[in-house]
Amino acid sequence: MKRNPDAVHPVRRRGISSGSCEGAGERTMRSSGTQAPSGASAFRRALARRVLILDGAMGTTIQGLELDPRTDFRGLGPCCDLLNLTRPDVIRAIHDSFLAVGCDAVETNTFGAAPLALASYGLADETRAINLAGARIAREACRAHSTPEQPRFVLGSLGPGSKLPTLGQADAAAIEASYDVQARALVEGGVDALLVETCQDPLQMEAAIAACVRARETRDIPILVSFTVEVTGTLLVGTEVDEILARLEDSPAEVILLNCATGPREMEEHVQHLGEACTKPIGVYPNAGLPQIVDGAPHYPLTPGELADWLTRFVEEDGVRIVGGCCGTTPAHLAAVVDALEGRRAKIPPPAPGAAPGPLTHDFEQPTPPFLGPRTIDAIPLKSLLAYVNEATLFQFRWDERRKGRTAKEYDTFLKRELRPRFHALAERSARERILLPAASYGFWRCRPDGDELVLYRPDDGDRELARLSFPRQEGKRGLAIPDFFAHEDQPDVVALFVVTVGARAMEVAREWYAAGDTEDYEHLVGLAGEVTAAAAEYVHRQIRGELAIAADDARDLAGLLKQGYRGGRFELGCPAWPCETERGTVLDLLDVERLGIHAAPEGRLAPEPTTAAIVCHHPGAKYFTI
Incomplete structure (x- = not known):
């Protein structure tokens, strides 16, 4: 599930050549013979030159709002994607909240908007309308916040759906046809890139990529792919990380990302592996931890400062090029990430692990507890x-x-x-x-x-x-x-x-x-x-x-x-x-x-x-x- 944020900043990836991604993108455009729109070209250039910051949680933000189940959701159940039609003001406000804190890109509110997924709400016939509206709402928000120094980008979100071919829940061809309808509508709506996200099954992932390749035939825009690793160290269907990386390295995906399932602490080993193994740019947008039940209510435990600290590490130590937030991350989380990557956070270095403590002085700033x-x-x-x-x-x-x-x-x-x-x-x-x-x-x-x-x-x-x-x-x-x-x-x-x-x-x-x-x-x-x-x-x-x-x-x-x-x-x-x-x-x-x-x-x-x-x-x- 996904996010909520906005903005461009001057951070660059440490110790890694900035030319490889832009070169790959330009080669793709030339070889296809297709004229890429300025947004797609600008996105590839921006990714080649600096670290890009995505938004935060869309789904969990919506879940926290007081919406009318009858009018806003037409009495059909919690279909967040439907709000593109019934409450575009709500979706626009969420995009604005992330763009206002400095995020470079927002994802469309279309995580579950493929016809196979929408069919469970009786909305399959409205697939095109929902995706077009989602792309246009995000496009308008980015247009309002963009400047020549800070262009903002729209990523068309294609989630994993609820039917996985490896588990025999749906035919791979049917899943690909479903993604085809969604991807074409997102491209028509003007997205700057397509993000196939939260992949849990290699067959589902490849079906989505194939649909995206066809959808961009008239507009050469980048394809980004994120996958999710469970705490067992594999994808949900048991696929090893190295197998997924091998498939993605040979695919048209231009960026490989990790997202969802866990917080950054649990992702650390896999982010490091991506940094060592991938030849393509990599990204990560974790959850704000896994939700606890605190005093009877759901609570995501990761603080904004912690998310910023982890993502800064991933950028500096693993060469991550795109960062952001998934479930439970708020504009406050992404504001902290923007600030951290602009070098505005002061840190107090602790003694080295296992080192003998020096004299017990107290000449450092005392921390402030969040509650007593x-x-x-x-x-x-x-x-x-x-x-x-x-x-x-x-x-x-x-x-x-x-x-x-x-x-x-x-x-x-x-x-x-x-x-x-x-x-x-x-x-x-x-x-x-x-x-x-x-x-x-x-x-x-x-x-x-x-x-x-x-x-x-x-x-x-x-x-x-x-x-x-x-x-x-x-x-x-x-x-x-x-x-x-x-x-x-x-x-x-x-x-x-x-x-x-x-x-x-x-x-x-x-x-x-x-x-x-x-x-x-x-x-x-x-x-x-x-x-x-x-x-x-x-x-x-x-x-x-x-x-x-x-x-x-x-x-x-x-x-x-x-x-x-x-x-x-x-x-x-x-x-x-x-x-x-x-x-x-x-x-x-x-x-x-x-x-x-x-x-x-x-x-x-x-x-x-x-x-x-x-x-x-x-x-x-x-x-x-x-x-």
Whole structure:
């Protein structure tokens, strides 16, 4: 699904020749013998010279509006594409909101406007009208915002539809014929390029490309293709990324992009691979994370600053040429991206991962919390945690699947063919049967250190003490205690606390499997539950860093994060630096965990098992230490 933004800026791709894309585009036009319109030529020139910024979410923006299901949607259901006819003012306002913050291009509101998809609403006969209207609304918005220095571009959006040929849901020829109607209407409507997006099936992708090639016979405009990688590392139908890249490298697509499914953190490995493997320009427009349920309502967790930080990295480190946002991204997200790529964001560099902290000075800007007090995440999508699971710990220690005489190459093959599919299958079953139900509570409080204690203040009254947390101090060494990481100055500092759980059902099901004699499944589920809880701690800690705007220099990969490759640190309740059993009740009261079913259990544990609580320090020197 897709987006919402606007503008041109002077950013150029670092360390990569700017001539290749323009040359390819000009060769395409000359060889076809077709005169390209100025918009298409301008788009190719712009892409050759600088990084282009797409808009953000169209679908989730529409879903957040108060529209009349009878008049705006004709009582047919949530067909966003129909709004091109019934509420062009709404669609125009969304385009304007992205163009106003500086996006270079907007996508037409036609993600689901092929006749096969529209048929489910009884709208197949209106395919041409819906696509023409979508192209013209976007064209008018871009015309209003364009200047000679900043031309704006319209990308005709062709989504994947709901019927995939590889799964036998529709004939490939029928899908191609459906795309043919849509693509021709978009070209007639004046788009500057065609974007076949969110591809989940190579056969569906190739059908769409073939239709686009025919549609542009009278107007040579670029074809861009984006595909979506699931957390399993493949497309939805199981196709490997390398197979998709091989097909796209040999196709008429001029730009290869990744989008949707996950946030940028989960895309990192695949973006890096595109940067290394592709000869064509590449792009990426991720979701604002995967939606959580926060205080009973859907919430996309990725902040504007985090999206900007990730996309800037992709541009600078992987040579990405087009960036933007997919589901959950707003004009605020894209404004942050524009600002970041124009070099206007200041960053505070943390110490290198694993480096010994220097003197505990506090001569840096204190972060501002987005809210004070606790906030409950009722549900975290399990698949959003899989990228944070430490596979080495899961496989070798939790599941006891060590090398055991295998060579490194043999074990790697075993991991890819046996262990990782087993992991993903159990995770998929755990999500489908609601066995693992990740949830969390986290929050921010103003605080001040007082010797070996940390004083927390009431969210509604910063002068009234709410609670005190006590910590042991090192003997010898540097004499550290956790309160030392918080500022003593007149203005209070900020501390974050969190607790994560996978719920009580995990161990209930595990015991049922054990009683039934399924001891291996029991061990696998217990191990997975433990590692998913640890992954949830990494995930929520990352969200806290993002909301404090200190995530700019996070390590890109999980291995780096596990080595504390981020600013500050977290200390789990029960670790040597915070061993106090008496703190459990205070922490749980602060986090208001009653509706998550979390409580203090005997012997210093938190229940249901596995559950973990931690304190987060933003100080750059706050790294793990022993007592």
